[in-house]
Amino acid sequence: MTEPIDIGGWSCPVPLRGQDRVVLGHGGGGRLSAELIEHIFLPAFGCSPEAELHDSAVLDVGAAERVAFSTDSYVVRPLFFPGGCIGDLAVNGTVNDLAMSGARPVALSAGFILEEGLPIELLGRVAHEMGAAARRADVRIVTGDTKVVDAGLADGLYVNTAGVGVIPEGVDIRPSRARAGDVVILSGPIGLHGIAVMSQREGLEFGTEINTDSAPLHGLVAAMLAVSTDLHVLRDPTRGGVAASLCEIAAAAHLGIEFEETRVPVPPEVAAACSFLGLDPLGIANEGRLVAIVAPGIVDEVIAAMQAHEFGRGACVIGRIVEDHPGVVVARTALGASRIVDMPLGEQLPRIC
């Protein structure tokens, strides 16, 4: 037996106390997910509580180039949604986690948990889309695993992908490298993936032209690195949306972030869907967008390089890093007032990726 966990000793300001079971929000990428990592996984795995948490781990392998390593599981429901499916999402998602360290993805693994009774034809379609996405991203799927669980236990199928990539010499991209005065860039319109999936969700189907933005971003990152290897931070705003990404960067860098709400591109269909669902576009998941923090001197060139790339055409500056209010993200509203943008709690839209 392992030692019982001393729940009473936790010092987190929003502790898990009283939560004796996993709830859906623990998978939402917001505060609840962070609590699990901080209180269960990091201590159990012997990691320092001060460990810098990024989209992928960076491993020094004794060479000039370092290795990026990441993994992600996909439980999206429904399996197929406008513009994509769980298969291409599983490739792009892990490719993007690697790309957020500046890495060039090299190889992926693919693990499947299949539910007894799943039509083989459907599995074939998912696998086909995974293969096509891997070819588009120029990354190989080199190892894998398949398990089957009893009917009723897996909602069709779940996919896990892990990936490794190579980080070029001189590239050091991580949240704590943000500096006061740096500029916050967003690569394009937000909220498309979350709303595309929600539009197909049982009991909520609504007519929309929205497709997921799911896309591999390592090419866009390479184009940005070609301008300067000194990009400070990259983050793909998936679960928890742009709000969660900005909050994480502000917390890791112990600096404040200010942005203009009107500069954040929200497609009209996303704004309309959020309005009637009562959601905040800043908290909606994206699967083909990135947030970049760069020094002011290179902003124009970086933006130009992004806009020249197919996945960065909507790139724009939305705000800046400030010394005031460390750890806090502040939005200037359209009316000229200011408000705090908080870390989403977790379950705004469960099982979105």
Added chain:
Amino acid sequence: MKYLDEFNDPVVARQLFAEIERITTRPWAIMEVCGGQTHSIIRNGIDQLLPENIELIHGPGCPVCVTPVGMIDKALDIASQPGVIFCSFGDMLRVPGTSRDLFHVKSEGGDVRVVYSPLDAVKLAEDHPDRQVVFFAIGFETTAPANAMAVHQARQRGLTNFSVLVSHVLVPPAIEAIAGSPATRVDGFLAAGHVCSVMGTWQYGPLVERHRVPIVVTGFEPLDVLDGIRRVIAQLESGTAALENAYARVVTDAGNVAAQQMVDDVFEVCDRRWRGIGEIPLSGWRLSARYGDFDAETRFDVGAIDSSESALCRSGEVLQGLIKPHECAAFGVECTPRRPLGATMVSGEGACAAYHQYRGLDVIRPTAVSGPRGDDD
């Protein structure tokens, strides 16, 4: 979309702020009744930009917030029973009962489902004839017609495995209670536009007469709210008290007559306890005798449940406009959206949650700011 952009125009907003500044000569306290208006005010920072002597008091118009804890406990009890599919609007899942919430019941194996329309719950009952499907029918006059329609359709389809746990509340008796209270500080009201789109404006004239208080039917976008505020102040400054409709693009005097008839058929007026406020006479709807068969409270025999509120929570005073959320000692400390003590910290329309999510820098508390970080995306 036209209605989103058009009523968010910063240039027109500046003109309205300037007009409000120009006509305001004295301090006034205005209550926005509806939680949707509270959310819009705090999210857009409207309260920060008004003249200092205009105070907005956040009213009791969030249905999630005012549903009494005893009713939540009944919901938790029913949802925990084997064979039940318990359907609710999403916000209700995190509202604390005496000792837990619906998410907790779900994680313990209860079949709790979020639906976006009560008619989805009727369909679930049709699809699962071997299960008891219960819908948590809460809300103001806005959600009542659809909830009534669900019960009506269930009867038409002969469904014996569908029932509703009803905790409907009504806006005019709440305004009556607040305007008539000796402790009230409210000089004028923004009435809830969407409630009036169903019920019309005819119920509000007598309130204006009786209490000599301006009531302006108001929408939810920033310019709607600003126009409502401007009209209330204009009345107060000129010493008049009248009923005005600042949301005429949606609200008519008569309201939606077909919806009112549906509600009258299925529901009847009753006394209702409001969480944090207490019992208000004739302020709710319950199932009428004609539809008594669909009452989950009798079907599941949940009469005797011992319910109690958090001793720290001051949401009652928040709901009555007596204190602002951040003036409660538990705000952001013991009470956060993560671990709400009261329902006002749960819903996006709850005043405490709106303050916590969108609070201005001036109300930050150090303990409430630094959260855990990190993500495995």
